[in-house]
Amino acid sequence: MFVELKDINKTYGDFQASKDVNFEIEKGSLVALLGPSGSGKTTILRMIAGLETPDSGDIIINGVRVNDVNPAKRGIGFVFQNYALFRYMTVFQNIAFGLEIKKESKKNIKKRVEELLELTGLTGLGDRYPNQLSGGQRQRVAFARALAPNPDLLLLDEPFAAIDAKVRQELRTWLRDMIQKVGITSIFVTHDQDEAVEVADSIIVTNKGRVEQIGSPYDVYKKPQTPFVTEFIGQSRFIEDYHKFLGFDKGDYRGAVIRPEFIEAFKLDNQKIKNYIDASEEGTVKAVHFRGNNLELILDVNGIELATYRSLERRRVEVGEKLRVIIFKVIAFDGDKTVILENKELLGKNINNNMLESYLYDESQKSFVI
Amino acid sequence: MVIREKKKLTPHGIILIVISVLFVLLMLVFPLVSVITNSLKKGFDFYIKSLSTEYVLSALRVTIIATVIAVVVNTFFGLMAGWLITKFNFKGKQILATLIDIPFSVSPVIAGLAYIMMFGRLGWASPIIDSINEMFGTDIQIVFAIPGVVLATIFVTFPFISREIIPVLNTQGKDEEEAAALMGAKGFTIFRRVTFPHIKWATIYGVILCTARALGEFGAVNALSKTRGETFTLPLEIDALYLAGSADSITAAFSVSSILVIIAVIVLILRNRFEHRELKQKEQV
Numbered sequence: 014m015f016v017e018l019k020d021i022n023k024t025y026g027d028f029q030a031s032k033d034v035n036f037e038i039e040k041g042s043l044v045a046l047l048g049p050s051g052s053g054k055t056t057i058l059r060m061i062a063g064l065e066t067p068d069s070g071d072i073i074i075n076g077v078r079v080n081d082v083n084p085a086k087r088g089i090g091f092v093f094q095n096y097a098l099f100r101y102m103t104v105f106q107n108i109a110f111g112l113e114i115k116k117e118s119k120k121n122i123k124k125r126v127e128e129l130l131e132l133t134g135l136t137g138l139g140d141r142y143p144n145q146l147s148g149g150q151r152q153r154v155a156f157a158r159a160l161a162p163n164p165d166l167l168l169l170d171e172p173f174a175a176i177d178a179k180v181r182q183e184l185r186t187w188l189r190d191m192i193q194k195v196g197i198t199s200i201f202v203t204h205d206q207d208e209a210v211e212v213a214d215s216i217i218v219t220n221k222g223r224v225e226q227i228g229s230p231y232d233v234y235k236k237p238q239t240p241f242v243t244e245f246i247g248q249s250r251f252i253e254d255y256h257k258f259l260g261f262d263k264g265d266y267r268g269a270v271i272r273p274e275f276i277e278a279f280k281l282d283n284q285k286i287k288n289y290i291d292a293s294e295e296g297t298v299k300a301v302h303f304r305g306n307n308l309e310l311i312l313d314v315n316g317i318e319l320a321t322y323r324s325l326e327r328r329r330v331e332v333g334e335k336l337r338v339i340i341f342k343v344i345a346f347d348g349d350k351t352v353i354l355e356n357k358e359l360l361g362k363n364i365n366n367n368m369l370e371s372y373l374y375d376e377s378q379k380s381f382v383i
Numbered sequence: 384m385v386i387r388e389k390k391k392l393t394p395h396g397i398i399l400i401v402i403s404v405l406f407v408l409l410m411l412v413f414p415l416v417s418v419i420t421n422s423l424k425k426g427f428d429f430y431i432k433s434l435s436t437e438y439v440l441s442a443l444r445v446t447i448i449a450t451v452i453a454v455v456v457n458t459f460f461g462l463m464a465g466w467l468i469t470k471f472n473f474k475g476k477q478i479l480a481t482l483i484d485i486p487f488s489v490s491p492v493i494a495g496l497a498y499i500m501m502f503g504r505l506g507w508a509s510p511i512i513d514s515i516n517e518m519f520g521t522d523i524q525i526v527f528a529i530p531g532v533v534l535a536t537i538f539v540t541f542p543f544i545s546r547e548i549i550p551v552l553n554t555q556g557k558d559e560e561e562a563a564a565l566m567g568a569k570g571f572t573i574f575r576r577v578t579f580p581h582i583k584w585a586t587i588y589g590v591i592l593c594t595a596r597a598l599g600e601f602g603a604v605n606a607l608s609k610t611r612g613e614t615f616t617l618p619l620e621i622d623a624l625y626l627a628g629s630a631d632s633i634t635a636a637f638s639v640s641s642i643l644v645i646i647a648v649i650v651l652i653l654r655n656r657f658e659h660r661e662l663k664q665k666e667q668v
């Protein structure tokens with residue numbers, strides 16, 4: 014493993030910002046540290062970089078315990094949350110700084126900086142000062158500056174936070190491609206789950222200074238292991254009385270989370286629902302929100318509010334209209350664990366779900382697969 | 384950035400402006416102009432003559448020595464203290480920040496007396512000075528000598544530079560320094576290449592304020608300086624000339640004062656220029 018954190022604890026005064034943090038990162042991977050604000054993401058990143066010292070635990074980079082190694086000697090490139098570009102240096106000087114400190118020759122510096130300017134699409138902007146650049150360009154400079162001394166590990170603190178939503182999408186793809194091209198092991202912090210899911214190979218979810226779950230975006234999304242992750246990921250709604258829905262028993266759970274994609278709603282005259290009309294129950298449309306590429310329906314089912322998506326290609330529904338609603342599954346909370354509960358009424362049936370394409374009962378796994 | 388809206392002047396506004404202009408004229412401009420006119424009352428030759436007496440030249444020398452040393456020392460300590468306070472966390476940081484401001488809240492006379500208490504015949508630091516003199520065969524005197532004048536000047540002007548740069552450094556944060564440190568830059572390189580460009584104008588502005596204050600200091604120096612023609616500074620010399628009471632000496636007092644007034648006006652102009660630059664720099668942040 015390229016980076017390992019073992020039993021890391023860190024307190025600021027009497028506030029514990031990291032609690033028993035353990036994780037490992039493979040060489041060459043792009044990992045997201047995902048968690049709500051204040052969950053200790055930046056703290057972890059700063060400890061790896063050596064800008065903070067853990068109270069206890071080991072930080073190992075490339076097989077060497079670096080706790081007592083000078084930050085500058087850890088082979089790390091760091092992109093700060095607001096870039097921290099040197100304001101009184103030009104773009105060229107910013108990128109060249111680390112190389113100058115390393116006493117590289119003028120010729121090599123010029124060559125490397127120009128190479129990076131080209132790589133990051135900043136050719137021709139070398140003489141500008143940071144305040145003459147757009148947000149996206151600044152981020153690229155920060156990225157180029159961090160990469161200039163050829164680090165082995167790249168750390169990025171909320172690299173997209175200061176950029177407006179439209180450009181952000183573009184930059185995400187850009188950054189992922191760029192990191193792949195350079196082939197550098199990278200950890201980036203974000204509190205935006207879409208960002209983590211889209212960009213990262215694997216995700217470390219943090220909450221209140223602890224690591225809640227580590228896994229691929231797919232696993233974190235499909236198999237959230239703790240109630241926190243379940244609620245944090247996706248468009249989750251916590252419902253205490255989920256057993257009021259058809260097909261679910263009460264059990265010993267304190268409640269369950271339902272996501273829009275766990276629900277399908279059909280018009281009453283829909284032919285496809287005929288076979289499993291028994292598994293459906295009535296819901297009333299309370300609101301319809303246009304969400305760009307689909308609609309979000311807010312439904313009232315048995316007095317409980319649920320949300321589901323509906324393709325724009327399907328027939329229109331009106332507020333107040335009654336629909337047949339099927340809930341495929343819920344994620345129930347069992348203490349600090351989670352359990353996926355399938356709809357009992359549907360066992361053994363194959364259902365066509367417009368959002369999920371099809372939803373088939375797998376006899377061997379005794380559960381539905383998508 | 385601040386968007387300034389131009390508002391139409393109301394009658395109330397006009398009255399307020401007239402009152403403040405009158406006030407400034409009456410309280411500041413007329414008195415200063417009268418210093419200049421009085422200094423030239425007995426002709427230009429007399430003016431030059433009264434400026435070139437031995438006493439005045441000595442006072443000018445002492446004033447310049449004290450000012451230059453105070454500015455150099457305070458620039459050095461001001462930058463150091465400002466950097467320490469804003470970029471590092473250590474115990475007693477808050478206390479240090481408060482201590483720096485003491486000269487603002489203590490009357491200069493008290494500062495002067497404090498040095499007498501410390502270095503005077505009965506002061507606790509007097510034996511230390513004595514033993515130093517013995518050891519090196521020197522004859523350093525603090526109280527009623529030029530070192531005392533310099534110390535007093537340093538004391539009263541101590542906060543000026545750190546006061547100017549601390550707010551700038553505070554708003555700037557530590558990110559740029561951390562970025563530089565991660566790339567392997569060492570303390571002084573970081574200061575020179577990353578931190579100092581941020582505070583260049585604030586430092587120059589602080590130096591100007593410090594100079595102006597050092598030139599004009601009276602109270603603290605008065606307590607520590609007793610020999611005319613040796614340890615007197617310009618303000619003390621002016622005071623002595625004026626107290627002498629003859630018509631000639633009073634005019635001479637005005638002549639010497641006019642030097643300080645002219646320096647003050649120059650400082651004011653410089654100050655204005657650099658304040659403008661500093662503001663512009665802040666706006667860029």
Ligand SMILES: Nc1ncnc2c1ncn2[C@@H]1O[C@H](COP(=O)(O)OP(=O)(O)OP(=O)(O)O)[C@@H](O)[C@H]1O
Nearest residue numbers: 025028030048049050051052053054055056057204
């Ligand atoms: N220097 C510090 N002194 C005291 N408390 C701190 C310090 N730095 C961070 N904290 C506290 O530690 C906790 C975790 O902070 P951290 O910056 O790691 O959170 P984060 O997950 O990066 O949050 P965000 O998404 O808002 O950046 C916060 O509650 C914060 O208030």
Ligand SMILES: [Mg+2]
Nearest residue numbers: 054055056170
């Ligand atoms: Mg953070």
